[in-house]
Each structure stands twice: as structure tokens, then as C-alpha cells.
Amino acid sequence: MSTSMNQVLIDSRGIPTSLRFTDASFFIEPTKLDGHKSSCCAGIYRRVKCTEVPLRNVVSARIASGAVEVQYLVRKGKESRLNLVMTSGTVQNEDNTRAKKWCEALILVAYQGANPSKNLKVLVNPHGGKGKGSASYVSKVEPILLAAGCTLDVTYTTHSGHAIEIAREMKLGYDALVIVSGDGLIHEVLNGINQHEHRNQAFCIPIAPIPTGSGNGMSLNLLGLQDGLDVCAAALNVLKGQPLKTDLFSFTQGDRRLISFMSQTIGITADIDIETEQLRWMGDTRFILGYIRAIIARKSCPIELSMKVVDQDKSRMVDVLHARRAGESPSPSSLPSSLLSDDKKPDGASSSHEEWTRFERPILWMYAGQGPFVSRALMQFPVSLADDGLIDISIQEITSRKTLLRAMDGAEEGQTYWINTNRYFKASAYRARPLASKGMLVVDGEQVPFEEFQVDVLNGLGTFLSPYPHYAPEFPVRDIQGKTQGTSV
Numbered sequence: 405m406s407t408s409m410n411q412v413l414i415d416s417r418g419i420p421t422s423l424r425f426t427d428a429s430f431f432i433e434p435t436k437l438d439g440h441k442s443s444c445c446a447g448i449y450r451r452v453k454c455t456e457v458p459l460r461n462v463v464s465a466r467i468a469s470g471a472v473e474v475q476y477l478v479r480k481g482k483e484s485r486l487n488l489v490m491t492s493g494t495v496q497n498e499d500n501t502r503a504k505k506w507c508e509a510l511i512l513v514a515y516q517g518a519n520p521s522k523n524l525k526v527l528v529n530p531h532g533g534k535g536k537g538s539a540s541y542v543s544k545v546e547p548i549l550l551a552a553g554c555t556l557d558v559t560y561t562t563h564s565g566h567a568i569e570i571a572r573e574m575k576l577g578y579d580a581l582v583i584v585s586g587d588g589l590i591h592e593v594l595n596g597i598n599q600h601e602h603r604n605q606a607f608c609i610p611i612a613p614i615p616t617g618s619g620n621g622m623s624l625n626l627l628g629l630q631d632g633l634d635v636c637a638a639a640l641n642v643l644k645g646q647p648l649k650t651d652l653f654s655f656t657q658g659d660r661r662l663i664s665f666m667s668q669t670i671g672i673t674a675d676i677d678i679e680t681e682q683l684r685w686m687g688d689t690r691f692i693l694g695y696i697r698a699i700i701a702r703k704s705c706p707i708e709l710s711m712k713v714v715d716q717d718k719s720r721m722v723d724v725l726h727a728r729r730a731g732e733s734p735s736p737s738s739l740p741s742s743l744l745s746d747d748k749k750p751d752g753a754s755s756s757h758e759e760w761t762r763f764e765r766p767i768l769w770m771y772a773g774q775g776p777f778v779s780r781a782l783m784q785f786p787v788s789l790a791d792d793g794l795i796d797i798s799i800q801e802i803t804s805r806k807t808l809l810r811a812m813d814g815a816e817e818g819q820t821y822w823i824n825t826n827r828y829f830k831a832s833a834y835r836a837r838p839l840a841s842k843g844m845l846v847v848d849g850e851q852v853p854f855e856e857f858q859v860d861v862l863n864g865l866g867t868f869l870s871p872y873p874h875y876a877p878e879f880p881v882r883d884i885q886g887k888t889q890g891t892s893v
């Protein structure tokens with residue numbers, strides 16, 4: 405029997421079990437005597453069932469009262485969500501000191517040398533999404549964070565705007581801000597940080613969303629489609645994620661300045677958010693219902709829109725995205741000159757990204773922002789990069805009801821789609837002004853009166869925890885006709 409440093413033998417409820425790890429996985433291998441009872445055969449073991457756990461899913465390993473305890477996250481089935489489980493057993497043929505060393509060695513590789521015991525500020529919104537934030541936090545998230553030995557400073561928000569106050573006054577010593585809610589609370593936290601006495605330092609504390617809101621766009625962008633709505637996967641990201649720098653946006657309207665981290669939207673897409681507020685209990689289905697309602701009404705949105713356009717060629721945007729994912733360095737300040745060549749100038753107008761270009765056509769909606777998903781059913785910015793210094797602007801010109809409804813092909817459970825809007829731009833800034841009666845626009849879920857405003861990019865000011873060096877990979881993209889545009893955009 406191997407007694408290598410990477411293995412210990414335990415007695416797990418009467419079953420001799422080997423625990424070992426490699427560079428990639430942790431293995432639990434129950435063993436039993438191969439048909440013999442004689443002690444002379446005690447060394448001959450037959451493996452009965454082996455469990456392999458990715459090392460990343462290992463949360464804790466320790467010795468407690470002479471027993472080894474390892475906690476880790478596993479899925480019951482390929483498609484199912486993660487759950488925290490524990491394997492434990494008394495140490496066999498080993499002394500406690502060696503088993504303790506084994507636990508330390510496992511944690512060292514499972515955390516790649518990082519400290520598992522983080523100092524965390526946790527904000528829980530009991531009101532977000534279907535109202536299950538508190539229950540999910542207590543039953544699923546907190547046990548994972550405590551298992552890792554984290555120190556938790558938890559606040560349950562009591563009113564709208566509460567998270568702004570907390571973030572504005574918070575201490576700077578936290579390793580991360582854990583936001584148990586949807587995108588709306590992240591928006592509040594970033595706006596609180598923006599008013600912090602030590603703003604720049606506060607912006608460096610990474611934010612880790614735990615998806616208990618309606619849309620949970622940021623969580624989907626960081627964790628991907630499979631894990632983006634899984635609170636246990638998000639808790640694991642708190643422990644194991646690496647800081648990902650993201651652009652933020654400065655939204656200026658008169659004297660008012662807001663930080664936006666995800667999106668600003670005007671027209672039908674804003675109405676969807678506003679008019680389905682009372683359907684919060686439906687989760688993200690409320691957006692699909694709202695979309696159908698809005699398309700039937702098909703209200704136009706008369707605005708004057710000007711942008712500092714950097715690119716408007718979708719296929720080139722996909723190429724740039726792939727190049728960045730393949731490791732090419734970002735080039736926000738040195739955009740390829742080809743992007744600005746004469747044949748690609750927007751609407752034939754003369755343009756460099758320092759010049760304003762007017763978009764003159766009548767529209768149904770405008771969605772500007774970053775991060776592929778705004779909700780599970782809506783991949784609004786599939787070619788978005790986290791820190792390219794640009795804002796993606798998607799504009800739906802007025803078109804037939806039939807064409808618009810066909811976008812719903814992609815809005816099935818587990819499906820995503822790119823509303824193949826008539827126009828998609830990357831810009832360094834934009835301005836919008838209502839041309840008719842003013843309504844509301846929506847900034848990261850916050851309703852704001854639609855009056856003239858300007859948005860500028862704050863390059864790389866935001867920090868989120870992420871398992872990936874970019875937004876999560878492999879977003880399948882469908883266009884409005886339901887045709888696949890690419891599978892790993």
C-alpha cells in the first residue's frame with residue numbers, strides 16, 4: 405500500500421478508505437478485503453468505488469478529534485448544481501501529525517497557495533429576485549465560507565439604498581465584498597464605493613456576486629451558463645476566484661453622476677424592466693413575458709444619439725474577442741488603425757473615436773453596456789470584453805413585429821441568443837437626448853428619468869472575482885433568426 409505524502413488511509417464508517425490527491429484532482433477510494441478475512445491478506449485491497457473531485461472544488465481539510473475531515477463541492481449529475489459534502493474518518497495506520505501534514509498539503513494545492521480564510525464583508529438582500537436570498541445564504545453559502553475558515557461580517561439590507569451607505573463607510577481591510585442579491589445591489593455597492601473617502605483603494609476590493617436576484621447578469625458573465633445561477637459555485641468563486649479588472653461607466657446627467665457597471669437601456673428594453681417589477685416572483689421569466697408584451701405594443705423611442713464610435717463590424721468584433729481570449733494583450737489606447745479605415749467609418753461619416761457620430765434612425769431600443777449577459781435569456785453584448793476601455797452599444801431600429809418575435813426562438817430554458825440588432829457599435833463614449841415626452845431609462849436595474857445624459861468609460865476601474873481571466877468562455881450565440889453564430893464567442 406502506498407504511504408506517499410499524497411495519500412492517507414482512513415476508516416470511514418467501517419470502510420477502509422484511501423484519500424489522495426494529484427495536481428488536478430482529489431480522490432476518495434473506499435477499499436475492502438478481496439474475499440479474504442484472514443489478516444495475512446490485510447494488504448490486498450480491491451477498489452470498490454472511486455470518487456474524483458476537481459481540486460478546485462476542495463474547500464477544507466482538517467483533523468478533528470482524531471478524524472480527517474475533507475469538505476468539497478460535488479454535482480449529483482452532470483447538469484446538476486454543486487453541493488457541499490464531507491468525507492471523514494479516523495486515521496488508520498497513520499499518526500495524527502502525518503495526517504495533519506497531509507491536510508495542509510491538500511489545502512495548499514487546492515488553493516494554489518492562497519489563504520482560504522478570507523476576511524469578507526457580506527451583504528444579503530432579502531428582497532432580491534424571488535426573495536430567497538436570505539434562505540440561500542444561510543443554507544448554502546455561509547456553510548461553504550465557514551468551512552474554509554472565513555471571517556464573515558454580514559449585513560442584511562433593510563431598504564433600497566442601504567448598500568450604498570454600507571459601501572461608502574466600509575473599512576478597507578476586506579479581502580472581498582460578497583453580494584448576495586442581483587445586479588441591482590452590485591450597482592448600489594459600486595456607487596457607495598464611488599463616494600468612499602479612499603475611493604481608489606475601495607474599488608480594488610473585489611466583488612463576488614452570489615446570484616439571488618432576477619437577472620444575475622454579472623454572475624452569469626463571471627461563472628458561465630452552467631454555474632452562473634448556482635449559489636454554491638458562486639461561493640466557491642469567493643474562495644478561489646482571481647481578481648478580474650472590468651471597465652465601469654460614468655453616467656452623467658446634469659449635476660448627477662452615477663457609476664454603471666453593466667448596462668443602460670432606453671425604449672422597449674427599459675420598459676420591460678420597469679413594467680415587470682411586480683412580477684419579481686417569476687425570476688427571470690418576467691423579462692421574457694415583458695419582452696413579448698413590449699413587442700406587441702412596439703412603441704418607438706425617439707432619441708438623439710451620438711457616439712464616439714471605434715468599431716461597428718460585428719465579425720471583426722468576434723475576431724478581436726477570440727484574439728484576446730487566445731492571449732493577445734488588450735489594445736484600448738492603440739486600437740488597430742484598420743478599425744478606423746475609411747470604408748468602416750460609421751454611416752459614411754468622417755470619424756475617429758475622438759469624434760462624435762450621430763445615429764439618426766428611429767429606434768425601438770438602445771442597450772449599452774458590457775458583459776455578454778444581462779440575464780440568462782438575453783445575451784445582449786456577446787462580443788464584450790471586460791477591460792477593453794469600450795462600451796458596446798446595441799441598437800434596434802424599428803422593424804416588424806414578426807422579426808422581433810422570432811428572437812424568442814432563443815429564449816428557451818438554458819438557451820441564449822444575440823438579438824441581432826440592426827446595429828452594434830463599440831464606442832469610447834455616447835450621449836443620448838429624448839426627442840419626445842420623457843420616460844424612464846434603466847441603469848443597471850435602477851430607474852432614472854430619461855433626460856439628456858452622457859456615458860464615458862472608466863477603463864478597468866472595477867474589480868470582480870472570477871474563475872477565468874476573461875468573462876466566462878463558450879457562450880453559444882444565436883441571432884434573431886435562431887441561427888447559430890458561433891459556439892465559443
Ligand SMILES: Nc1ncnc2c1ncn2[C@@H]1O[C@H](COP(=O)(O)OP(=O)(O)OP(=O)(O)O)[C@@H](O)[C@H]1O
Binds near residue numbers: 529585587
Ligand atoms: N430590504 C430591502 N427591501 C426592499 N428593497 C431592497 C432591500 N434591500 C435592497 N433592496 C433593493 O432591492 C433592489 C433589487 O435588488 P437586486 O437588483 O439585487 O435584485 P433583482 O432586481 O431581483 O435582480 P437583478 O438586478 O439581477 O435583475 C435593489 O436595487 C435594492 O435597492
